[in-house]
Amino acid sequence: MDLERKVEVRTEKLLKANQELRGENIQRRKAEDGLIEQVRLSTLGAEIGSALVQSKDLESLLQLCTESIVKHLDAAFARIWTLNEKENNLELMASAGMYTHKDGNHGSIPVGKFEIGRIAQNKKPHLTNEVIGDSQISDQEWAKREGMIAFAGHPLVVADKLVGVMAMFAKKALHENDLKALASISDGIALGIVRKKAEDQIHFLAYYDNLTSLPNRFLFRELLGKSIEYAGRYKQTCAIALIDLNDFNRINDTFGHNIGDGFLKSVSSRLLKALRSSDNVARMFEGRIARMGGDQFFLLLQGLDRGLDASPVARRILSGLSQAYEIDGHEIFITASMGIAAFPDDGRDPDDLIKNADTALNHAKKEGKNNFRFYSKSMNEASLELLTMETNLRRAIERQEFLLFYQPKVDLATRKIIGMEALIRWKTQTGDLISPAKFIPVAEENGLILPIGKFVLQAGCLQNKTWQTACTKKISVAINVSGLQFGQKEFVQEVLTILKDTGLDPQYLELEITETTIMKNIERAVQNLNELKAAGIKVSLDDFGTGYSSLSYLQRMPLDSLKIDISFIRNVATNPDDAAIVKTIITMAHNLNLKVIAEGVEDEHQLEFLKAHGCDVIQGYLFSPPVPPEEFFNLLTRGNDQLFLNK
Numbered sequence: 001m002d003l004e005r006k007v008e009v010r011t012e013k014l015l016k017a018n019q020e021l022r023g024e025n026i027q028r029r030k031a032e033d034g035l036i037e038q039v040r041l042s043t044l045g046a047e048i049g050s051a052l053v054q055s056k057d058l059e060s061l062l063q064l065c066t067e068s069i070v071k072h073l074d075a076a077f078a079r080i081w082t083l084n085e086k087e088n089n090l091e092l093m094a095s096a097g098m099y100t101h102k103d104g105n106h107g108s109i110p111v112g113k114f115e116i117g118r119i120a121q122n123k124k125p126h127l128t129n130e131v132i133g134d135s136q137i138s139d140q141e142w143a144k145r146e147g148m149i150a151f152a153g154h155p156l157v158v159a160d161k162l163v164g165v166m167a168m169f170a171k172k173a174l175h176e177n178d179l180k181a182l183a184s185i186s187d188g189i190a191l192g193i194v195r196k197k198a199e200d201q202i203h204f205l206a207y208y209d210n211l212t213s214l215p216n217r218f219l220f221r222e223l224l225g226k227s228i229e230y231a232g233r234y235k236q237t238c239a240i241a242l243i244d245l246n247d248f249n250r251i252n253d254t255f256g257h258n259i260g261d262g263f264l265k266s267v268s269s270r271l272l273k274a275l276r277s278s279d280n281v282a283r284m285f286e287g288r289i290a291r292m293g294g295d296q297f298f299l300l301l302q303g304l305d306r307g308l309d310a311s312p313v314a315r316r317i318l319s320g321l322s323q324a325y326e327i328d329g330h331e332i333f334i335t336a337s338m339g340i341a342a343f344p345d346d347g348r349d350p351d352d353l354i355k356n357a358d359t360a361l362n363h364a365k366k367e368g369k370n371n372f373r374f375y376s377k378s379m380n381e382a383s384l385e386l387l388t389m390e391t392n393l394r395r396a397i398e399r400q401e402f403l404l405f406y407q408p409k410v411d412l413a414t415r416k417i418i419g420m421e422a423l424i425r426w427k428t429q430t431g432d433l434i435s436p437a438k439f440i441p442v443a444e445e446n447g448l449i450l451p452i453g454k455f456v457l458q459a460g461c462l463q464n465k466t467w468q469t470a471c472t473k474k475i476s477v478a479i480n481v482s483g484l485q486f487g488q489k490e491f492v493q494e495v496l497t498i499l500k501d502t503g504l505d506p507q508y509l510e511l512e513i514t515e516t517t518i519m520k521n522i523e524r525a526v527q528n529l530n531e532l533k534a535a536g537i538k539v540s541l542d543d544f545g546t547g548y549s550s551l552s553y554l555q556r557m558p559l560d561s562l563k564i565d566i567s568f569i570r571n572v573a574t575n576p577d578d579a580a581i582v583k584t585i586i587t588m589a590h591n592l593n594l595k596v597i598a599e600g601v602e603d604e605h606q607l608e609f610l611k612a613h614g615c616d617v618i619q620g621y622l623f624s625p626p627v628p629p630e631e632f633f634n635l636l637t638r639g640n641d642q643l644f645l646n647k
């Protein structure tokens, strides 16, 4: 072989070797590229995976997903829409790359429209490396201008149900691996949407009111806590107002619950409107409204200088709420009451403030509706006392701590005891006697007056019957009946049963009711009074002169006597006005054929005046205070008709 040939062969060999080497290199590079590719795509998968676990809500999850797509697939931009089933459209939830979330007018896309809407409709991906000329890409002008090459759109589907669409544009061709990666992350994202939506739903149910979509009491408590913290740090005041609709049940009862619900929704939007209203006061505060449940709403006012600054807002809300509502063709009016408590003066934590706003609300309600009250410490003391009283009253009923005292009613002409009034006393375990003036109003409020009143009727009738059997003198017993008792359907029947059980003749029972009791329900009063009269039971109008004192209804009432209130008797001998009133009452009562009883007679001057003007019966300390049964029996049986016993 000559040299030339040798060189040739070597070169060939070298070339071959070189070629082989190059081939290996290419293969190796290919393998390396594949590895990088794999790493790149698996990083994408991993990022999406961790977003699924870590992001706190749907929007931030999807935002992370679009950012990862842009980063790892070299997309010009990526977007994710979720399906709004009700509207049948796709709502843009996240966007990364050259367009931000708010760019463009594709905020929501009807299913079936544009490339995105069609992907949703067909539930099939659309992938192309030739955007220009692709009939599915609607905005060709734009695509040309921006130099778009590839488009990849995936329906996001879980269990064959569409939940959204994910799409990206790129200015370079997408490889098969890119498409595979997209397909594989789309499943994860779809599952993420379903799960986050469910979580949002659970969160909504736990923290928002279903009917009005306002924050509920739990969220409100949390917001209030934050607000207190903030106010504490910046030495500000924040206040809460508890708003309660007056007689809301009337709306439910009259129109049904559906209209009631609609009404509550209108109330909540009025509250929001009142807060957003453009006047200066409102703009000063950031307010929040929550629904506590039922017909109660909470308002949170932040950034106040002092609690009193809440008043203009309170006033505006009350006047806003009291305007007519139009619901289902009905015009409805309602008023509200409001209790306000402020941090730090009225409480330092959410629970205290909420409790004190409630106390203030109760006061607002009592003082007439359609107004608001600021909490004050004395309210709490009063309501604590009331609460203790209620607990103690219940126990007193169980332990039978009530007893009756009796006060004689004396005939002015004959000076003989012709009757007695039973007056209840509460003897506590420590031996204290508590006045009915203290506990009867509480018992009326919480309904305990019903068992208490029944006890008085039974004990009074039984006592009278026992005395009638023990001595020949027969007098009547007067029992005070509260409004709540008298308003019960079965009241008259209950009285009749007690008379039967105790054996007392109905003519020896007298019931004392007040004008207020009658006025509460005139129809029921007339009916009850007629039935009582028919049964032979007497009825007196107690505390006369302090109530409505309307002659026109008095005429319609089958009453037997009228008791002039103690407040007119007190100064009857010294004050000409009182004297004139008492004279008129006596004349008027006689014209109506009613007997007149004067209560609270304490001295001879009063007695003389009453006698001179024809009063029939006297009751008062002048003769005797209310006394325990044994003492009363002594009075009754002493046989002494000169009844100036106290002297």
Ligand code: C2E
Binding pocket: 407, 422, 423, 424, 435, 436, 437, 440, 453, 456, 480, 481, 482, 512, 542, 543, 566, 599, 600, 601, 602, 619, 620, 621, 622, 625, 626
């Ligand atoms: P009332 O029915 O008007 O009873 C008259 C009140 O005047 C009684 O007060 C009596 O002790 C008091 N009194 C009698 N004479 C005089 C007097 O000369 N001077 C003065 N300053 N007061 C006199 P009491 O016993 O404290 O009862 C207060 C109110 O409590 C009663 O007023 C009545 O409205 C209510 N009450 C008492 N017992 C019952 C009851 O069993 N049921 C109901 N529903 N209410 C009752």
Ligand code: MG
Binding pocket: 421, 480, 512, 542
């Ligand atoms: Mg009375």
Ligand code: MG
Binding pocket: 542, 543, 563, 565, 566, 599
């Ligand atoms: Mg009275």
